[in-house]
Amino acid sequence: MSVIIILLGASLLVAIFFLAAFIWSVRNGQFEDDFSPAHRMLFETKPVETGCKSGNACTNKNCKSTICKNH
Amino acid sequence: MATISVAPDTKLQCAHCGEDCPDMKISLGDKNFCCEGCKLVYEILNENGLCDYYTLNNNPGQAQRIPVRKDKFAFLDDKKIQQQLIQFQDDTQTHITFYIPHIHCSSCLWLLENLHRLDSGIQRVTVNFAKKEALIIFRQRETSLRHIAETLTSIGYEPYISLQDLRQQKPRVQRGLIYRLGVAGFCFANIMLLSFPEYFSHYGYADVKMNHIFRWLNLTLSLPVFFYSAQVFYRSAWGGLKSGFLNIDLPIVLAIIVTFIRSLTDVFTDSGAGYFDSMTGIVFFMLVGRILQDKTYQGLSFDRDYTAYFPIAITVLKDGQQVPTALPDIKTNDTLLIHNQELIPADGILVKGNAIIDYSFVTGEAVPVQKNAGEIVYAGGKQLEGNIEILTIKEVAQSYLTSLWNREELKTPREKAPSFIHLLSRYFTWVVLAIAIITATYWWAHDPSRIWPAVTAVLIVACPCALLLAASFTNGHILRILSRHHLYLRNADAIERLADIDHIVFDKTGTLTGKATSSISYQGMPLTKEKLWAIGSLAAQSTHPLSKMIASFCGKDENLPIRNFRSVAANGISGWVQYNFIQLGNAAFTGTSHKVHTEGSTVYVTIDGQQTGCFIIRHHYREGISALLQHLRKKYVLSLLSGDNDAEAAYLQEMMGPSASLHFAQQPADKLGYILSLQKQGRRVLMIGDGLNDAGALKQSDVGISLTENSNNFTPASDGILEADQMIQLPRFIRICRNNKRIIVITFIISLLYNIIGLFFATQGILSPLTAAILMPASSISIVLLTYGLSEWMDRA
Numbered sequence: 001m002s003v004i005i006i007l008l009g010a011s012l013l014v015a016i017f018f019l020a021a022f023i024w025s026v027r028n029g030q031f032e033d034d035f036s037p038a039h040r041m042l043f044e045t046k047p048v049e050t051g052c053k054s055g056n057a058c059t060n061k062n063c064k065s066t067i068c069k070n071h
Numbered sequence: 072m073a074t075i076s077v078a079p080d081t082k083l084q085c086a087h088c089g090e091d092c093p094d095m096k097i098s099l100g101d102k103n104f105c106c107e108g109c110k111l112v113y114e115i116l117n118e119n120g121l122c123d124y125y126t127l128n129n130n131p132g133q134a135q136r137i138p139v140r141k142d143k144f145a146f147l148d149d150k151k152i153q154q155q156l157i158q159f160q161d162d163t164q165t166h167i168t169f170y171i172p173h174i175h176c177s178s179c180l181w182l183l184e185n186l187h188r189l190d191s192g193i194q195r196v197t198v199n200f201a202k203k204e205a206l207i208i209f210r211q212r213e214t215s216l217r218h219i220a221e222t223l224t225s226i227g228y229e230p231y232i233s234l235q236d237l238r239q240q241k242p243r244v245q246r247g248l249i250y251r252l253g254v255a256g257f258c259f260a261n262i263m264l265l266s267f268p269e270y271f272s273h274y275g276y277a278d279v280k281m282n283h284i285f286r287w288l289n290l291t292l293s294l295p296v297f298f299y300s301a302q303v304f305y306r307s308a309w310g311g312l313k314s315g316f317l318n319i320d321l322p323i324v325l326a327i328i329v330t331f332i333r334s335l336t337d338v339f340t341d342s343g344a345g346y347f348d349s350m351t352g353i354v355f356f357m358l359v360g361r362i363l364q365d366k367t368y369q370g371l372s373f374d375r376d377y378t379a380y381f382p383i384a385i386t387v388l389k390d391g392q393q394v395p396t397a398l399p400d401i402k403t404n405d406t407l408l409i410h411n412q413e414l415i416p417a418d419g420i421l422v423k424g425n426a427i428i429d430y431s432f433v434t435g436e437a438v439p440v441q442k443n444a445g446e447i448v449y450a451g452g453k454q455l456e457g458n459i460e461i462l463t464i465k466e467v468a469q470s471y472l473t474s475l476w477n478r479e480e481l482k483t484p485r486e487k488a489p490s491f492i493h494l495l496s497r498y499f500t501w502v503v504l505a506i507a508i509i510t511a512t513y514w515w516a517h518d519p520s521r522i523w524p525a526v527t528a529v530l531i532v533a534c535p536c537a538l539l540l541a542a543s544f545t546n547g548h549i550l551r552i553l554s555r556h557h558l559y560l561r562n563a564d565a566i567e568r569l570a571d572i573d574h575i576v577f578d579k580t581g582t583l584t585g586k587a588t589s590s591i592s593y594q595g596m597p598l599t600k601e602k603l604w605a606i607g608s609l610a611a612q613s614t615h616p617l618s619k620m621i622a623s624f625c626g627k628d629e630n631l632p633i634r635n636f637r638s639v640a641a642n643g644i645s646g647w648v649q650y651n652f653i654q655l656g657n658a659a660f661t662g663t664s665h666k667v668h669t670e671g672s673t674v675y676v677t678i679d680g681q682q683t684g685c686f687i688i689r690h691h692y693r694e695g696i697s698a699l700l701q702h703l704r705k706k707y708v709l710s711l712l713s714g715d716n717d718a719e720a721a722y723l724q725e726m727m728g729p730s731a732s733l734h735f736a737q738q739p740a741d742k743l744g745y746i747l748s749l750q751k752q753g754r755r756v757l758m759i760g761d762g763l764n765d766a767g768a769l770k771q772s773d774v775g776i777s778l779t780e781n782s783n784n785f786t787p788a789s790d791g792i793l794e795a796d797q798m799i800q801l802p803r804f805i806r807i808c809r810n811n812k813r814i815i816v817i818t819f820i821i822s823l824l825y826n827i828i829g830l831f832f833a834t835q836g837i838l839s840p841l842t843a844a845i846l847m848p849a850s851s852i853s854i855v856l857l858t859y860g861l862s863e864w865m866d867r868a
Contacts, residue, residue: 027246
């Protein structure tokens, strides 16, 4: 039966590990904002498009900016 | 009636904010905008490759019709003010948290967290969506606080920085209850698991030595629950005892202690396994209920006073220099420069400029007032046109408006009637004690050895935790249901008080009437378009608010020559427009003989000495208000407290019924006094208001609900925050709150059935841990499910 005692100890250790994980996550503020993390992970990180700042006077043929009315 | 409309044939939506565009004049490519401000934001985002903002959500922006003054954030360059706002600073970086009310969707989140693309000095932005806050980490060498605030403003996310940010530290999030719940859950689950061999020991699975170990393990695991998790209840019970009030937590604490001692003796004397599982379980469930009930709305604040409404700094003129100064540092005899659309922070004398001050939020006067140099202007008003200079005569903290917060009535927290749950629990406790005594005497006569197990079992079983569970879970559900309908109550007590009210007091401006919308109509002889333009052109000469409304109603012809323009204060204006002499003003000024009696302000018109008609300007009442008031007046006594004049008294009386008492020209202190006098008559008052002038009354009344046009706005301290367009649902809200009590009673009766079953075993002294272990979670879970089902059903019905 002594194997049960070992198992008992092991199961309690696992449970304590989860309790510690829970306390850590609360302390870390993970339960305070349930919106941002869920949405943040869905954002794609696109390479920054070369911004167009020249407006109407833009001469860049590849510019997609709607400000540049030349195109 | 003459009506002029410029409504476009097809409705155009602004690409930035989604509001209707007046015309197609403002556009970029195929995108249309409602105003230059929206277009500007779009341009900035477009130039910086941030147009994903518009693809994540449709029209995520906010209308930018009112431009923000250029150096509004100049005060952020001031080192002293900076120090009080900044959270952390070292040699290279600075951390600051801004409250940004406009945060509302994933586009906001995305844009703000990509702020570094607009300002390379910004290292990282982390948005806390629930609190509508953004933590910004930046390198102070490369950018400045002011620049960041201005960048945020330029893309439509103006940070809200108020005097409150200076005064007090933000309250820390209360996490204690969550830790306690975690510990209780851990111990409860493990004790349950370790108790299984015990439950089945009667069926031949017992191993005496192992059982012994399990019992001792259970005892150890129950210690953190008893000494740590359950502390919440000890404190509350002790607090009640100290103030001489027996609340529901007292019998619960007694039951917890009795269960613990009984279990300890069982283990020490080796006579049983004890009830550790039941004890930890009940603590766990009660903690869940408490957390659910105390759930707070992080984005809302129920304790705002004037400091949240006032700006953090204002421009002071010193030797011709403009110096941004923090509000608490303003002394008397300072000259303040108040910019257009800025708030007057302290009482003062107008020195220079044309003051048109909107006091609607502070006093309830609907029409802005015009002040001339030398007149006193009071703190809290908002300057509407151009810049003015005032000489302060009182410091900020001593101003007329702020002194309201120093009243004795508002400082001392009021004794509020205890919840019926506590009273119910008292009866319950007496009955239980009686049963315990009867059981004790019975066993004393028959078998004294069974007194101890029987009596302790009675006390364990009969703990009113079912009642507390029923109450806290129902309250939690009801709060959630109400918040779904955009009524956010401060706490569970407010539900019960809202259910019991018998007198409703309304504020007028901003509550019954909408914030900005007024309707204007013309009565009298028909006017040609040329005549209307002539009137409009004349009215455009005056800065009086009514003139401005008439001017925008009539339209104007810029080419019309205006001669001999004359303006008589508080009477009217006159002048020659082309070949017509036009007078606009009150009856005496225009010489009108037959007065028109209407609700609202009236401006009479004469053209070449001939009376042509009048303009009627009426503040627009919210939709459905009339029906709401007519419905409410059947059940409740209604009152109206308005800071405005009594021009609309007759109309209001008609809506609110003959029995309603209407009070006009009420100062904030009068409003508070009226609530106090009602309460002295034993009335339970619900006050609904929106402005700072209602703050005292809102706080004093049994339930104070402040209205908000959107939940970002400033709301004075109150028990609840209600979105304005939901006000017509008020009768429903009150009904839901009434049902709250019914649900608690119903679930309590059902839980009594469980108690009776338990008592049946307990009085005989044969309550086995297994029965207890089944009864306890079964009753708790069924109560939770029942309250959930009932409250959802009541919401539908």
